[in-house]
Amino acid sequence: MPFFEAVILALSSIRAQKLKSFFSLVGVLIGVTFLIAVVSIVQGMNVYMTDKFADAMGGINTFQLQSRPGMTFGNVTEAMWKEWQRRPRITIEDAAYVEARVTTPARFSRESGTSAGVGYHGKMATGIDVFTVDAEFFRIKNWNIADGRAFSPQEVTAGASVVVLGGELADRLFDGAEPVGKTVTIGGLPHRVIGVVEKQGTLFGISLDKFAVTPITSPARLLTNRPHVIDDLQVQAIDPATMPAAVEEVTTLMRVRRGLKPNETANFNIATAQDALDQWGKISRILFLALPGLVGISLVVGGIVIMNIMLMSVVERTREIGIRKALGARGRDIMAQFVVESATLSFTGAAIGIATGLLLAFAVRALTPLPAAVAPWSIGLAVGLGILVGVVAGVYPARQASRLDPIAALGHE
Amino acid sequence: MTDVIIKLEGITRDYMMGAEQVRALRGVDLEIRRNEYVAIMGPSGSGKSTIMNMLGCLDTPSAGRYWLNGHEVSRMKDDDLARIRNREIGFVFQTFNLLPRASALANVELPLVYAGISGRDRRRRAETALHRVGLGERMHHKPNELSGGQRQRVAIARALVNEPSILLADEPTGNLDSTTSEEIMRVFGALHAQGQTVVLVTHEPEIATHAHRVVVLRDGRVDSDRATPPRATGVAA
Ligand SMILES: Nc1ncnc2c1ncn2[C@@H]1O[C@H](COP(=O)(O)OP(=O)(O)O)[C@@H](O)[C@H]1O
Numbered sequence: 001m002p003f004f005e006a007v008i009l010a011l012s013s014i015r016a017q018k019l020k021s022f023f024s025l026v027g028v029l030i031g032v033t034f035l036i037a038v039v040s041i042v043q044g045m046n047v048y049m050t051d052k053f054a055d056a057m058g059g060i061n062t063f064q065l066q067s068r069p070g071m072t073f074g075n076v077t078e079a080m081w082k083e084w085q086r087r088p089r090i091t092i093e094d095a096a097y098v099e100a101r102v103t104t105p106a107r108f109s110r111e112s113g114t115s116a117g118v119g120y121h122g123k124m125a126t127g128i129d130v131f132t133v134d135a136e137f138f139r140i141k142n143w144n145i146a147d148g149r150a151f152s153p154q155e156v157t158a159g160a161s162v163v164v165l166g167g168e169l170a171d172r173l174f175d176g177a178e179p180v181g182k183t184v185t186i187g188g189l190p191h192r193v194i195g196v197v198e199k200q201g202t203l204f205g206i207s208l209d210k211f212a213v214t215p216i217t218s219p220a221r222l223l224t225n226r227p228h229v230i231d232d233l234q235v236q237a238i239d240p241a242t243m244p245a246a247v248e249e250v251t252t253l254m255r256v257r258r259g260l261k262p263n264e265t266a267n268f269n270i271a272t273a274q275d276a277l278d279q280w281g282k283i284s285r286i287l288f289l290a291l292p293g294l295v296g297i298s299l300v301v302g303g304i305v306i307m308n309i310m311l312m313s314v315v316e317r318t319r320e321i322g323i324r325k326a327l328g329a330r331g332r333d334i335m336a337q338f339v340v341e342s343a344t345l346s347f348t349g350a351a352i353g354i355a356t357g358l359l360l361a362f363a364v365r366a367l368t369p370l371p372a373a374v375a376p377w378s379i380g381l382a383v384g385l386g387i388l389v390g391v392v393a394g395v396y397p398a399r400q401a402s403r404l405d406p407i408a409a410l411g412h413e
Numbered sequence: 414m415t416d417v418i419i420k421l422e423g424i425t426r427d428y429m430m431g432a433e434q435v436r437a438l439r440g441v442d443l444e445i446r447r448n449e450y451v452a453i454m455g456p457s458g459s460g461k462s463t464i465m466n467m468l469g470c471l472d473t474p475s476a477g478r479y480w481l482n483g484h485e486v487s488r489m490k491d492d493d494l495a496r497i498r499n500r501e502i503g504f505v506f507q508t509f510n511l512l513p514r515a516s517a518l519a520n521v522e523l524p525l526v527y528a529g530i531s532g533r534d535r536r537r538r539a540e541t542a543l544h545r546v547g548l549g550e551r552m553h554h555k556p557n558e559l560s561g562g563q564r565q566r567v568a569i570a571r572a573l574v575n576e577p578s579i580l581l582a583d584e585p586t587g588n589l590d591s592t593t594s595e596e597i598m599r600v601f602g603a604l605h606a607q608g609q610t611v612v613l614v615t616h617e618p619e620i621a622t623h624a625h626r627v628v629v630l631r632d633g634r635v636d637s638d639r640a641t642p643p644r645a646t647g648v649a650a
Pocket residue numbers: 428429430435436437455456457458459460461462463464
């Protein structure tokens with residue numbers, strides 16, 4: 001019997017026993033749903049981490065020279081934590097020292113930040129990230145100015161009381177009115193708005209546009225650190241290829257400046273977007289390691305269910321098999337009929353599983369900060385696994401069917 | 414080319430019933446020629462169905478030889494037997510043996526599916542076969558929407574559709590009332606008149622009078638084998 005007809009026949013057998021067919025493919029359905037949903041979310045995270053997250057950190061060619069890690073994944077021991085607390089902070093002098101000696105073409109910006117209330121005309125936005133930085137900061141972050149302008153190196157030198165607002169903060173305080181030229185207070189200190197940064201959107205559901213940026217010499221600087229102390233020095237290698245060289249240079253310069261011996265561990269930290277990406281890479285690898293086990297179990301269970309349903313089906317349809325054999329079906333025709341039926345059943349389960357998996361992934365995306373993106377290979381894999389499970393589960397029942405004696409089968413009630 | 418379609422020589426068939434051996438056929442010799450119309454009779458348990466299954470290549474003998482159209486069937490393997498059943502044999506059963514979920518047309522198409530004949534040709538041939546048995550109208554009905562007589566006509570159409578060398582029927586009217594039985598026997602008569610070789614099993618002498626030769630089995634042996642006088646309405650061979 002031609003393959004196409006075998007599939008049509010299989011579909012009609014499956015339709016004839018809808019409920020039983022549905023139960024038999026639940027296992028495969030669950031396995032595939034799981035596969036698709038997890039892969040879609042991990043894939044979404046991958047895209048997110050490499051595009052948005054790295055961007056938010058100033059791109060993969062940017063790093064921070066800081067006293068201690070600001071963001072950590074994984075285990076931090078008590079001892080590590082104490083050691084971090086004892087480290088000397090990064091100073092303006094450290095920054096000047098490094099900046100003067102690095103030979104790799106790079107952009108630099110000192111950064112010292114805090115969280116403060118920003119007010120305008122009785123309105124107050126609390127918990128706003130206030131960055132006090134150098135003029136190059138905007139280039140490093142690759143921020144576009146939507147309205148007005150960024151501040152200049154001269155304004156930094158002069159310690160001007162100016163501020164550039166994040167898009168959402170501007171919306172909140174000004175409600176559509178023109179912010180540029182108005183004076184806002186940052187932690188009570190007045191600063192004149194000279195620009196608004198184009199909106200960035202969200203990262204893991206957190207707005208990236210609720211911030212205020214002032215020169216590192218502005219009055220807002222008083223809210224951040226002791227004089228001379230900064231949070232970090234941002235360094236951006238102009239050519240991404242020279243990023244490792246720049247990291248190397250800065251590390252060496254700092255070790256020399258702090259008089260560290262070659263065997264001493266550094267008492268400062270270099271943070272790159274790559275660190276975070278590596279952390280994520282670890283997490284996603286764990287997910288991908290656990291995934292085959294979970295999907296495999298569901299598929300094996302699904303396969304066993306299908307095999308049992310097919311065995312029952314062979315018994316129930318003994319007479320049909322007898323009729324087909326009496327009319328000239330060979331053993332292999334009967335075998336093919338049941339294998340195709342089993343594979344079609346399992347494939348149907350996989351197809352529904354792909355749909356529910358995608359639905360689940362996108363529901364997660366809609367309802368939580370987690371992203372989701374479809375990985376085409378996972379759909380291909382799901383289809384392949386679906387058919388494979390069906391074929392494997394169908395072989396034994398199909399063989400039983402193909403070996404039935406026609407006369408005995410015809411006498412079966 | 415010989416006129417002999419079927420030749421049986423010393424056919425035996427033993428069944429094991431637990432430790433006990435049942436000798437269903439004890440050495441049957443039989444020859445059937447082209448366009449014969451043979452009735453096989455005999456008491457219940459005399460081996461009629463066993464011999465029909467043998468002739469239909471559904472079963473193989475314990476001993477003896479069977480030639481169909483000059484080919485020795487008794488030596489063939491399963492796949493070859495399947496091909497013979499598909500191409501050379503049309504089998505009609507007492508219980509119709511139609512696929513319940515398939516339409517009359519689809520049932521009749523089934524042997525052609527296994528013969529590897531594709532869509533349109535298959536359908537055309539199945540329709541022709543249904544017309545031959547007087548069932549042109551109800552081709553798209555399922556078996557449960559048809560009367561017993563109509564179901565048996567579908568089964569006969571299915572047996573005919575591959576233009577077999579021989580049409581076998583094991584008590585084809587066994588499940589039908591006498592009027593319907595007469596109708597079905599007229600169908601066999603007409604097919605025989607068109608040149609079809611027919612072998613049918615019956616235990617009703619009335620039915621057997623349609624045939625031109627009656628073979629009586631008793632205890633797994635041929636008890637008698639003789640020509641019957643042609644009926645007034647019958648068509649001579
Ligand atoms: N599958 C079988 N197993 C055991 N004995 C069988 C089987 N089929 C038929 N027989 C026996 O073989 C004999 C002939 O049976 P059968 O050909 O069906 O007779 P008929 O059709 O003439 O009534 C009977 O005694 C029957 O019980």
